[in-house]
Amino acid sequence: MSRLIRYLGIVSMLLMSLPGCTDFVEPNQLAYILGTAVDHAEDGEIEISNQIVIPSQLKGSGQGGESGSEDNYLVVSAKGKDVFDATQKIQSKISRRLMTSHRILIAIGEEYFRKQEVSKLFDKLGRDPANNLRDTILLVRGSSAKDFLMLQHPMEYNSSVAAGKELHINGLKGFTSRELVIESLSEGTRPVLPFLQIQEVKYNSKSKKPIASVAGFAVMDKQLKIKGFLNATESSQAIWMIGKGNYGGITIPWKKDEGVVSFRLTHQSRRVHAGNDPTHVVLTVAGQAYLLENTTSLDMSDSVNMIATQKYLNEYIQNEMQLTMNKIQQWGPDVFGIGEYLHRKHPIWWKTQKADWDANFKNIEVKVKATIQLRSTGVTGAQLK
Template sequence: MNRFVFLLCVSLIFLLSSSGCTDIIEPNQLAFVMGTAIDHTDDGGIEVSHQIVIPSQKSGPFQGGSSGSSDNFIVVSATGRDVFEAFQKIQRKLSRRLMTTHRILIAISEEYFNKHDVSKLFDKLNRDPANNLRDITILIKGGRARDFLMLQPPMEHLSSIAAGKELQINGMNSYSSRQFIIDSLSEGIRPLVPILQIKNIKMGSKEPGPIAVLSGFAVLNKKLKVTGLLDDAEGSGAAWMTGKGTSQGATIPWKDGSSVLSFRLTHLKRRIQSVRGNDPTRIVLTVKAEAYLLENTTSLDMSEADNMIAVQTYVNKQLQKELQLTMDKVKQWGSDVFGIGEHLHRKSPYWWNLQKDDWDENFKKTDVTVKADIQLRSFGLSGAPLND
């Protein structure tokens, strides 16, 4: 009996020890990367910077407290011949293992886009299973991406969190690293990348300080080089026409030239159609949205049906005109960020096989007409302007 009890105890001890996890890493052994910056170095290499939170600080982002404190995070940088080599050099400077699963964004400087092959940069993101590919890819205009990580925004604890929320509330949820890789590998579409620019802006009683401001979009070609920059208004229209927009605002000047109508546009959609005939390069791109009137400085009484119909017709005409200008501008650069090539690939596969190798040039010759289908859903709680 004693022998049986002894053997049972030994078996239980062996079973429990063999079933335990030997490679588990505790949270206090991890360094959580919230943002990554990519910059060009003078010797032609790459500089990688990681923004790492310090959750042990009482004023940190997971503990509450005031924002804008440098104790909330650290930024560690290193240079290398590729991302992994720089990553390893950063790891040697830290007492915790780097973890990129919770990363919010990857900031790449405009200089790096112009001087490097960005496709090589994303090889590690696509190959390494430690990356979730949900982080957003952005371009930092006119400065170093590392400087963006060093910012201390007035309303958030980290610049990466502030930028991520800024993109989200402005309806830009389709610009993940995964989507960037898909667009860069596709034959009939080119990437469209949000732009952040560091500007000195006065907020409150303090002196003007640097913050990151959403400043439009960068249009890339097949080689992932910047072919042109769109300002905020043009970029919003381009995002709508690419099918990546969700909501946006629009202020339309009225016919008298002195008053305006402002709308919130929701349920943004787009549809690409080929004009019937033997020429597949004649395309109609239709954008759709539901419009809600939020401000009216005209003399129109929007409770009258005739005025509602007239405003809806006018808004469609004006938005159609503005979007057509943006379309023609991007066409001159030859970068099909709208996915016209993908549409032609599906509709005319044999024709597409002869065109795809030089699509950036062939896209310039494509006849794309933009049409708007905006439905006015609400004119607000009042019909006539208050000054009437």
């Protein structure tokens, strides 16, 4: 018995001498970052702003619906030589340790893209294990990214949550920081970024407030410089041709201005094909269409009209997408990944082209084809009168 007591005493002394978790941080000692803004600062510096959630102030809709209240979050900013330098200055201003693993998005101001090298952000994103590389990258056009973070939202807790949901609900995918790094380092594809614009919106009959929403996409070159902006219509076409859209909708005028037809589009996909000549490429978009509204005189219960509608829909989409393709080709960046396809299909030819692909892509003939299947014309045939 005495030997057992002696052994227990020795084990206890050894356990007491072992080092503990001295750097362990309790959840109530953490500051959860939902959004980060990156802006240009003078003298080559960078301004970082973090949107930090205040857990004690978050309330569900059953408790009064405090969505969009400034009490739900705070935005803390600092300038520095790089991201880490600015972040350390932010850390010194708050009482909790910054945590980025729950971050939803990173917003970058348009001025930063024009005056600094965005690729410098990649080292921090890739080297620091605290970054999950799943946060969405957005461009803020016409305003600073910091202004975007400070906006309230009428339906969500803050602007970061709202922007993330807006992309998701519209079927847009593949715009994470990881995707941006991969595409910018690739030889045969260039990135596109969704851009936000801040505009005044009338909430009710008494007040009008600013709100940020996705207005289109920015086409980037190899150095991540902005080559041009696509409007909402061009963006939906480009995203389909790129392969980053799941579903959408389209309203097109019928022949001779005899009304319009509106479709919901699902199962969107695309395919790139080239024969023996790598300078002639066919990009085919496919999907399924469901007629949701018809203001023409056509009776959609007639199979002849259904076939004519499907044919017209394909011709219209094909022509519109060809215009968008030609516009982007004039800018130069291959955001469609055609170079990656040609790299695999014609590797010897590709070796002579890859060094200046942004310029060489302009000389490639890319023909757009559409193969949309009309799956449903609704529960009625002709218009109800």
